[in-house]
Amino acid sequence: MSKIAPSVIKLRKKQESKTKRKGDLAPNPEMWAALKNGKLLNDILEDFYTQVFADSQLAPFFKDATKQRAIEKQYLFLKGIFTGEKCYFGERPRNAHHWMVISNELFDYREKLMEDTLRKYDLAEPLIEQWIAIDEIYRKQIVKSEAFGKKVGGIEIPAEGYEVDVLTVGSLCDVCEAELSPGDKITYHVRTGKVFCSNCTPENTAL
Numbered sequence: 001m002s003k004i005a006p007s008v009i010k011l012r013k014k015q016e017s018k019t020k021r022k023g024d025l026a027p028n029p030e031m032w033a034a035l036k037n038g039k040l041l042n043d044i045l046e047d048f049y050t051q052v053f054a055d056s057q058l059a060p061f062f063k064d065a066t067k068q069r070a071i072e073k074q075y076l077f078l079k080g081i082f083t084g085e086k087c088y089f090g091e092r093p094r095n096a097h098h099w100m101v102i103s104n105e106l107f108d109y110r111e112k113l114m115e116d117t118l119r120k121y122d123l124a125e126p127l128i129e130q131w132i133a134i135d136e137i138y139r140k141q142i143v144k145s146e147a148f149g150k151k152v153g154g155i156e157i158p159a160e161g162y163e164v165d166v167l168t169v170g171s172l173c174d175v176c177e178a179e180l181s182p183g184d185k186i187t188y189h190v191r192t193g194k195v196f197c198s199n200c201t202p203e204n205t206a207l
């Protein structure tokens with residue numbers, strides 16, 4: 001039988017330990033049971049993000065994301081809150097939304113869409129209130145009039161803009177898919193990492 005490394009055992013123990021959050025973020029077994037241990041949560045998020053991806057106000061924020069990935073991230077984020085398990089390893093909401101200019105009105109609009117979806121799936125009213133209370137905790141971190149750089153290890157990473165660089169390895173242009181060789185000059189977006197060859201610079205490309 002293969003031996004499990006002590007670092008893996010430590011990580012597993014850490015994952016298995018529950019969070020000790022209080023208030024609206026405290027583990028909520030009643031909510032998790034109503035969500036059929038995640039089965040209903042998945043159905044709700046599938047429906048919610050289908051609406052989001054078809055919505056003219058919300059869809060533009062998701063232009064570089066896939067619906068499936070958005071559902072998976074949100075599922076683990078909410079599962080982590082409702083069960084108290086450490087199962088979400090994605091970005092915290094402040095950093096995840098750092099480049100998105102989201103007004104209070106747009107936040108309300110998304111919240112209403114979520115509320116209507118929860119009602120459609122017959123979640124009890126007190127549980128809907130508890131769910132919305134969680135969204136509200138993050139309002140202050142998400143609503144803003146200007147994008148800000150995300151902070152990683154105390155360093156602010158810029159949200160928008162382009163840099164020019166010279167490739168040290170081969171790559172592809174993300175616009176025309178032309179093959180690029182080491183030594184080629186490229187432009188890249190500082191947040192998304194999207195690569196533009198010298199024919200497809202951001203100025204002459206519809207982004």
Ligand code: HEM
Pocket residue numbers: 058061062064065066069070073074077089090091092093096097100102106107110134135138142
């Ligand atoms: C108008 C409001 C909102 C908009 C437009 C929005 C938009 C987005 C977008 C575009 C992503 C990236 C998806 C991807 O890359 O797959 C994202 C990720 C995420 N959002 Fe939101 N969001 C909003 C509100 C919220 C709220 C209220 C919460 C929490 C309660 C939330 C939690 C998250 C989480 C946990 C992620 C995943 C972070 C990661 O990439 O690791 N969002 N959101």
